[in-house]
């Protein structure tokens with residue numbers, strides 16, 4: 337088995353971060369607004385602190401390209417939130433100081449390089465705040481290729497066989513070795529595969545809950561042209577990749593919003609999910625069929641939109657998009 341230490345460290349840190357998120361969610365925190373007006377919470381900061389600390393200790397030479405930074409948290413207006421984050425992190429790592437927490441968060445401000453990690457400490461922060469889906473998404477990228485993906489979805493359960501029907505799932509993939517899933521509560525993994533072409537029941541598609549994060553009318557039209565008759569399943573975060581990887585849905589569509597035609601996707605919003613879907617037998621590309629290029633920085637500058645399928649549906653979707 338390849339990447340054994342990476343998996344062990346990544347899984348352990350992601351489980352610890354998931355526990356912190358679940359603890360914070362028992363008492364949904366205030367929404368803090370970032371400069372770009374997107375929301376962040378004390379759980380986003382705590383999750384990034386825990387995972388970056390573990391990566392810094394185990395792999396001191398690996399940069400981490402994470403979503404959050406601690407600049408705002410260090411300001412005097414946010415001292416109360418910093419104290420709250422530290423209290424939650426203490427439940428996972430005893431004896432930490434506020435300085436430790438901000439330093440660990442800022443360890444996640446590395447630059448992409450030949451080998452690096454990318455982290456979304458909470459993907460789907462809007463879902464997290466709403467009480468819906470969210471994910472903790474961690475991936476290792478080498479030479480522009482995602483090699484390891486760890487995707488924790490603490491609120492996800494799917495209408496499939498155990499363990500997928502349990503609430504709280506952890507998806508793990510290593511390049512060339514397949515995708516497996518376990519419940520957050522037990523440590524036994526099960527291999528998963530995408531939906532087969534003749535699986536009519538799961539011939540459906542997933543898309544974001546957030547209307548602004550895509551083009552829902554176009555997504556419905558394309559899904560229909562590819563032969564999907566049922567309405568979409570709306571879900572926040574990379575939990576959608578988990579749904580495709582495990583065969584609960586055959587397609588995930590994310591087409592650029594007409595209101596933000598120049599939007600470029602962040603690598604941390606896709607890296608872990610892409611390998612989880614691909615290693616389960618699926619296919620991921622942009623809306624023109626180009627593979628997602630993780631070698632050009634913190635965003636997918638070379639790609640527009642994202643299409644993830646069970647493989648067999650992919651060409652029909654690209655043909656519909658091409659029209």
Ligand SMILES: Nc1ncnc2c1ncn2[C@@H]1O[C@H](COP(=O)(O)O)[C@@H](OP(=O)(O)O)[C@H]1O
Pocket residue numbers: 374403456458459460461462463543544545546548549550571572573574593596599602605
């Ligand atoms: N205009 C836009 N188009 C596509 N994605 C967007 C977007 N604005 C924000 N996002 C991203 O959508 C992610 C959530 O994904 P989804 O819509 O599938 O739930 C957000 O991640 P965060 O929640 O980590 O900030 C954010 O990075």
Ligand SMILES: [Mg+2]
Pocket residue numbers: 380403456457458459460461
């Ligand atoms: Mg996030």
